[in-house]
Amino acid sequence: MAGNGDGVTLLGYWASPYALRVKWALKIKEVQYEYMEEHLPDKSPMLLQYNPVHKKIPVLVHKGKPLAESLVIIEYIDEVWKHNPLLPQDPYHRAKARFWAKFADEKCVPAMFRAFSKVGEEQAQAAEELRENLKTLESALEGKQYFGGETIGFLDIAVGWIGCWARMNEEVAGVNMIDAEMIPLLSVWFQKFLELPIIKECLPPQDKLLEHTKEFHKMLMMATLT
């Protein structure tokens, strides 16, 4: 059984951006935790027990109680460990952070996936949609260093992974996703964010992730052809 007493356990997968953003939250809060790697696509009985509804990682187990859905987990972490706050105090700014995290997850990520997994006209359209939505996301920076202001916060860790995955995806799928001319401020932010030591050290090994991305793309392309 995972999680001894007051312990924190994170069930994750090395190549998952959703597990990664939970790791970032735990790191910022300096929470000691036990990490358990799921060997996807095989799912452990423990995972199925802890997340019977979605059967997915990440799952955070705290004091024996499991939580699923990465943004739900991150808000929980923010509320239980109060130092180094992730969300701002003011309700209006909290609402804005939540709004934009939802926008990225619902508008940017699916477009990125379609641009990666489709071909031809469908791919081109998806890539254009992604670039436009990233442009919209850029407006949320409002001239600040980070979405969180002077230091990184909830929205930075919610969306920062896109910078890493998009670069890899565009290389493998052969379509432009991060257009530095179109999103100059966001491009700079992606770079700065991913270079932060606390962020960088949690990233999956880039060469391994590239291989994984290539394999995944190959699989998707074969499925397209059949």
Place this chain on the structure above:
Amino acid sequence: MAAEVKLFGKWTSPFSRRIEVALKLKGVEYEYIEEDVFNKSPTLLNYNPVHKKIPVLVHNGKPIAESQVIMEYIDETWKHNPILPIDPFEKAMARFWAKFIDDKFWAIWPAVKKAMTSGGEKEREEGIEEAQLHLDTLETQLKEKKFFGGERLGFVEISASLIIWIVVSQEVMGVEILTQEKFPALHELTQKFVHDDVFKQCVPPWEPLVSYYKALWEP
């Protein structure tokens, strides 16, 4: 300047109605502005340029969009009669279930719409079957989670009120989807909404709502 709350909504929208429930539970006075979603006002487009949708809550001139984000804002701004649980774990579970409900609705509603708007018997049956499949998942989770933990209706229950729209669609089509025997927990939930003092005020008028969808989706 006195605190000023405005809600841009649509009388037929479950997402707009949710916000009304939340505001009423908190006893917050607000001005309601009905939007014609087929002819959106410049004000709405200005307040929600990203999605151009209702509901939008405007508090002291500052706009908030996305119904669950708005509900959390309301709960954090007006702290009495909490909508979300206080305990962080319980709060997280409430968020998890509210998200689950919304995700399921967006799987159920297109299926229902397909059944409502299709001319053919086969498509109609397919739509109903698909809707019931997703409702089944919802029902299973409801039964196991004992949805009605407390006396009051909170974040999860307010989110789940959109189930009433499935019931409405039944009447539009003259066909049963959410039967009491197949979905006892969901059925009980809809009854609770219809009889709750606050929800009663916020559920759209039945006959006009049925007529609205009949007219909108006549195949």
